[in-house]
Amino acid sequence: MEGRKGAVPGLGPFALTDLAQGMSRFGRLARSVDPARPWAHPRADVLDGQTFRTWVRRTLRTRSGRAYFDIATEAVFAADASDISLLHALCYAVGNGDLETLVAVDHGAQQDRVVGGSVVVAERLAEGLDVRLGDPVASITQDRAGVTVRTRSGREHAADRVVVAIPPTLAGRLVDDPPLPAARDQLTQRLPAGTVVKAFAAYPTPFWREDGLNGQAASDRGPVKVTFDVSPSEAEVGVLLGFVEGGEALRWQRLSEAERRRQVLGCFVRHFGEQAAHPTSYVEKNWSEEEFTRGCYGAHFAPGVWTAFGESLRPPVGRVHWAGSEYAVEWSGYMEGAVRSGRATAREVLDAPRSSGPPHGA
Amino acid sequence: MEGRKGAVPGLGPFALTDLAQGMSRFGRLARSVDPARPWAHPRADVLDGQTFRTWVRRTLRTRSGRAYFDIATEAVFAADASDISLLHALCYAVGNGDLETLVAVDHGAQQDRVVGGSVVVAERLAEGLDVRLGDPVASITQDRAGVTVRTRSGREHAADRVVVAIPPTLAGRLVDDPPLPAARDQLTQRLPAGTVVKAFAAYPTPFWREDGLNGQAASDRGPVKVTFDVSPSEAEVGVLLGFVEGGEALRWQRLSEAERRRQVLGCFVRHFGEQAAHPTSYVEKNWSEEEFTRGCYGAHFAPGVWTAFGESLRPPVGRVHWAGSEYAVEWSGYMEGAVRSGRATAREVLDAPRSSGPPHGA
Numbered sequence: 024m025e026g027r028k029g030a031v032p033g034l035g036p037f038a039l040t041d042l043a044q045g046m047s048r049f050g051r052l053a054r055s056v057d058p059a060r061p062w063a064h065p066r067a068d069v070l071d072g073q074t075f076r077t078w079v080r081r082t083l084r085t086r087s088g089r090a091y092f093d094i095a096t097e098a099v100f101a102a103d104a105s106d107i108s109l110l111h112a113l114c115y116a117v118g119n120g121d122l123e124t125l126v127a128v129d130h131g132a133q134q135d136r137v138v139g140g141s142v143v144v145a146e147r148l149a150e151g152l153d154v155r156l157g158d159p160v161a162s163i164t165q166d167r168a169g170v171t172v173r174t175r176s177g178r179e180h181a182a183d184r185v186v187v188a189i190p191p192t193l194a195g196r197l198v199d200d201p202p203l204p205a206a207r208d209q210l211t212q213r214l215p216a217g218t219v220v221k222a223f224a225a226y227p228t229p230f231w232r233e234d235g236l237n238g239q240a241a242s243d244r245g246p247v248k249v250t251f252d253v254s255p256s257e258a259e260v261g262v263l264l265g266f267v268e269g270g271e272a273l274r275w276q277r278l279s280e281a282e283r284r285r286q287v288l289g290c291f292v293r294h295f296g297e298q299a300a301h302p303t304s305y306v307e308k309n310w311s312e313e314e315f316t317r318g319c320y321g322a323h324f325a326p327g328v329w330t331a332f333g334e335s336l337r338p339p340v341g342r343v344h345w346a347g348s349e350y351a352v353e354w355s356g357y358m359e360g361a362v363r364s365g366r367a368t369a370r371e372v373l374d375a376p377r378s379s380g381p382p383h384g385a
Numbered sequence: 386m387e388g389r390k391g392a393v394p395g396l397g398p399f400a401l402t403d404l405a406q407g408m409s410r411f412g413r414l415a416r417s418v419d420p421a422r423p424w425a426h427p428r429a430d431v432l433d434g435q436t437f438r439t440w441v442r443r444t445l446r447t448r449s450g451r452a453y454f455d456i457a458t459e460a461v462f463a464a465d466a467s468d469i470s471l472l473h474a475l476c477y478a479v480g481n482g483d484l485e486t487l488v489a490v491d492h493g494a495q496q497d498r499v500v501g502g503s504v505v506v507a508e509r510l511a512e513g514l515d516v517r518l519g520d521p522v523a524s525i526t527q528d529r530a531g532v533t534v535r536t537r538s539g540r541e542h543a544a545d546r547v548v549v550a551i552p553p554t555l556a557g558r559l560v561d562d563p564p565l566p567a568a569r570d571q572l573t574q575r576l577p578a579g580t581v582v583k584a585f586a587a588y589p590t591p592f593w594r595e596d597g598l599n600g601q602a603a604s605d606r607g608p609v610k611v612t613f614d615v616s617p618s619e620a621e622v623g624v625l626l627g628f629v630e631g632g633e634a635l636r637w638q639r640l641s642e643a644e645r646r647r648q649v650l651g652c653f654v655r656h657f658g659e660q661a662a663h664p665t666s667y668v669e670k671n672w673s674e675e676e677f678t679r680g681c682y683g684a685h686f687a688p689g690v691w692t693a694f695g696e697s698l699r700p701p702v703g704r705v706h707w708a709g710s711e712y713a714v715e716w717s718g719y720m721e722g723a724v725r726s727g728r729a730t731a732r733e734v735l736d737a738p739r740s741s742g743p744p745h746g747a
Binding site: 068071072073074076077080102103104105106108161175192195196198202204205206208209212213214215216218269270273276277309311312314317318325326327328330331332 | 439576577631635671690693
């Protein structure tokens with residue numbers, strides 16, 4: 024399923040009709056979900072009781088139509104359609120516009136990049152703040168008087184309230200005293216991060232532009248299924264980025280370094296020609312290997328999780344509040360969602376009574 | 386769906402035929418799965434790509450037939466049929482005999498209890514061993530020379546090899562240095578424990594026996610769907626045990642203490658008569674609240690997890706080996722499985738080269 028140019032893949036009329044009908048049905052169903060409370064949907068148990076894959080297989084009739092949804096799922100969730108519930112796919116799509124917006128570059132979620140890299144945002148935000156790096160938090164202890172954060176090196180920080188702004192699965196690894204309530208703890212056991220590796224290849228020039236190509240590709244043949252042109256804006260060199268995602272990433276990361284590189288460059292050659300075979304440098308970033316990331320782009324909800332545990336996602340636990348992209352109602356999973364969640368949580372903390380409110384279990 | 390006596394619920398002929406056909410189809414499909422390598426099934430992606438609920442809804446035609454599978458799933462997995470993949474249900478059933486054996490008391494997995502309570506097994510095993518309690522492990526550091534276990538209080542224990550014999554989701558909360566490989570870490574993000582509360586009511590006598598009842602009940606009406614007579618063997622008092630499991634446990638544990646008790650006793654009265662309304666004592670045990678348990682009876686596999694991550698479950702990581710019921714091929718999720726896994730891991734450690742074998746990443 025590949026066309027050399029354009030956003031619409033080279034599909035026959037039957038496949039195109041199938042895809043159009045499938046996207047229309049998905050969109051209608053998504054608009055029936057309240058992204059702030061997906062568990063409240065009148066048919067939540069049915070929508071959350073099946074995988075997104077089950078819905079795609081039942082709804083789409085053509086191989087190409089199904090492949091579109093599979094690629095979109097991998098690209099958006101860094102997970103396979105097997106891994107997430109239909110309700111989660113719907114909730115995520117409607118909270119972030121729609122499925123087309125999520126995968127789109129022009130006027131879509133993939134349109135903008137930050138000059139200098141995304142780290143610039145964090146660096147600017149940190150200016151003038153007292154930021155302590157290199158000493159990870161080990162435990163959080165709270166009582167009626169306040170909360171104490173203890174780091175792995177044994178340093179202690181006292182506060183009135185704490186905002187935990189790391190992914191849920193990592194938040195679940197902190198030691199909480201008193202221990203978190205059952206429902207909140209069981210939720211964090213069920214919010215894994217997706218699986219994604221970024222592979223970059225640099226060339227003397229963005230040679231694909233000479234062929235009228237923009238560097239974007241989407242294919243149902245892996246390991247790289249989605250590519251982007253991420254050359255610096257001055258374009259003194261050309262850089263192609265390939266994403267290896269979901270189950271594809273699991274299989275591929277077991278290969279040798281040489282074989283991984285061979286397969287990635289093979290994908291680039293398929294899309295952009297023989298010149299892609301000989302980069303001046305080649306770099307991989309496996310986010311699942313990073314101790315303080317352990318996966319991307321965000322947490323995903325397997326079947327049953329939203330309906331059974333969703334209500335425990337956002338409420339603070341005593342003096343501990345949660346923030347991060349996973350907690351956003353709109354643009355969850357994106358930097359935009361992280362900002363929105365940060366603002367909502369800041370408001371929650373400011374509105375909280377200054378030194379009252381006993382924690383759970385106290 | 387209840388009959389007052391006997392193992393076969395009072396179903397009409399159509400429902401009984403539906404149930405018999407469903408169980409037969411499930412059994413046949415289960416026998417095609419190798420419990421040691423479920424991911425190797427020729428149709429693994431299809432079996433792992435759907436929830437067990439999807440299969441039950443598609444295969445069973447009657448409300449009662451579906452209810453049987455729903456109750457059995459809750460009772461066996463302490464999770465809903467939405468939460469686990471069809472492949473996991475099949476793998477678990479075939480590794481532990483079959484679905485009927487799992488839920489059965491006579492000649493089944495529920496037949497025996499340990500006089501004095503299960504803790505006796507641990508106490509006997511601990512006799513003569515140097516067991517340190519009350520100081521939980523915080524981190525595990527390994528290199529070419531050996532491995533060091535550090536506790537929360539700062540004590541250090543050096544060893545040649547370490548066996549981590551806690552549930553996977555809790556193992557994922559330890560700090561590993563070097564950090565665990567990506568696939569192993571992402572697996573532990575995806576192995577949540579089930580949700581179960583045990584509710585006990587004690588009476589002056591096991592009065593239900595006078596009515597010719599054995600204290601066992603299974604019902605599709607909650608919150609208690611399964612009960613057992615757990616009176617001490619001398620029967621100087623009568624004790625009924627009710628399990629509240631899966632999503633039912635989530636909803637129920639949000640209620641007040643008085644309302645929870647009222648609902649549980651209501652279930653006991655429904656099965657065993659008005660005498661059940663007035664116990665001499667009533668106790669609940671919510672395993673999800675326990676910091677070092679965080680759920681029962683074992684970990685379960687959501688769709689996609691066995692096929693993508695299953696191969697990372699059992700292999701040791703350098704000097705760190707895994708043991709526990711979740712790692713057993715047969716009787717995973719039961720004490721029997723824990724014993725089998727313990728023996729297999731002891732063999733693995735004994736067979737490992739004494740002081741060689743660099744850890745991962747070293």
